[in-house]
Amino acid sequence: MGEALRVALAGLGTVGGGVIRLLDTNGELIARRAGRPIEVVAVSARDRSKDRGFDLNRFDWVDDPAELARHAGADVVVELVGGSDGPALALARETFKAGKSLVTANKAMIAHHGLELAKAAEAANLALKFEAAVAGGVPVIKGLREGAAANEIGRVYGILNGTCNFILSKMEAEGRDFADILAEAQRLGYAEADPSFDIDGVDAAHKLSILASLAFGTQPAFGEVGITGIRHVIAADIAEAAALGYRVRLLGIADSAPGGGLFQRVHPHLVPVSHPLAHVTGSTNAVVAEGNFVGRLLFQGAGAGDGPTASAVVADLIDIARGEFGPPYAMPADA
Ligand SMILES: NC(=O)c1ccc[n+]([C@@H]2O[C@H](COP(=O)([O-])OP(=O)(O)OC[C@H]3O[C@@H](n4cnc5c(N)ncnc54)[C@H](OP(=O)(O)O)[C@@H]3O)[C@@H](O)[C@H]2O)c1
Incomplete structure (x- = not known):
């Protein structure tokens, strides 16, 4: 020893x-x-x-x-x-x-x-x-830095904020509106007294900018992430999405653009029910990375605690x- x-x-x-x-x-x-x-x-x-x-x-x-x-x-x-x-x-x-x-x-x-x-x-x-x-x-940094190091990554995206996912999946299960569920999440300790960093997408954007640098070898560029949070999602949006075969999730997405640019954005997203991220509920986090040899990787687990x-x-x-x-x-x- x-x-x-x-x-x-x-x-x-x-x-x-x-x-x-x-x-x-x-x-x-x-x-x-x-x-x-x-x-x-x-x-x-x-x-x-x-x-x-x-x-x-x-x-x-x-x-x-x-x-x-x-x-x-x-x-x-x-x-x-x-x-x-x-x-x-x-x-x-x-x-x-x-x-x-x-x-x-x-x-x-x-x-x-x-x-x-x-x-x-x-x-x-x-x-x-x-x-x-x-x-x-969830060992997603290790996964990208080491496990997927031999791959060119085309896209990395995921559910990066447990508070938002808790709120959205509970709105979906119970048909209740945002403010109501946020208050419950605060009582249960899933949301901070000042929840703005989480619900306005800033925390997810911090994490996305880190993932994007690792995946694409670019300078971390938090200021370049387009950010929309979940404050304005209402129960009717979620019901309408469900009728069309989708669930609403706050996703951080980074993908390479044709011609060499990089798109980075965080916003509420329609996810088809056939996609694994549609089944990630509660405060769980999940990240998908797509490599040119390994294919689609899914990392999932407790994002906090x-x-x-x-x-x-x-x-x-x-x-x-x-x-x-x-x-x-x-x-x-x-x-
Ligand atoms: N909580 C999670 O689940 C989680 C998940 C992923 C990442 N993180 C990250 O982990 C870090 C810590 O989070 P946390 O949840 O453990 O925070 P926390 O419970 O608020 O603990 C922060 C600690 O830092 C100490 N502290 C604060 N200001 C200080 C100062 N000026 N000088 C000396 N000590 C100071 C506090 O001291 P006192 O105890 O004496 O007040 C406390 O012990 C953050 O960067 C957070 O983003 C947290």
């Missing part, structure tokens, strides 16, 4: 807490698979006194997340704070300056600053990994522990 990979973890909320619990539960199995143990040595969050259901005293506590990058006892940093800029971005930049690799679940930061961070990581021969940033626990998202974060840590990582976007960022 090799020496432990020592982790500095910023953010102890839903996902950060999930990572601690996962490593506590499956630590021995992970050590056998990775060839070395993975141990959290230092943590940061806002409130040190909050009860998180685990003992914080076994970790070094650091008030400022950016300070974690310089923690002498850590080999790698995990960023689970969130937000495209602010403390998350400061920590990511400091991590590469300090010569450490970074794992993040932060789609907003990767959609806005992924290229800059990938260049910094590559220049220092470090890892930048973000499996959890798209479709939570502490367990699934922690599963993706720790998978990235296992890759780093094994020394298995290449360019974050599947080809060198300068290309």
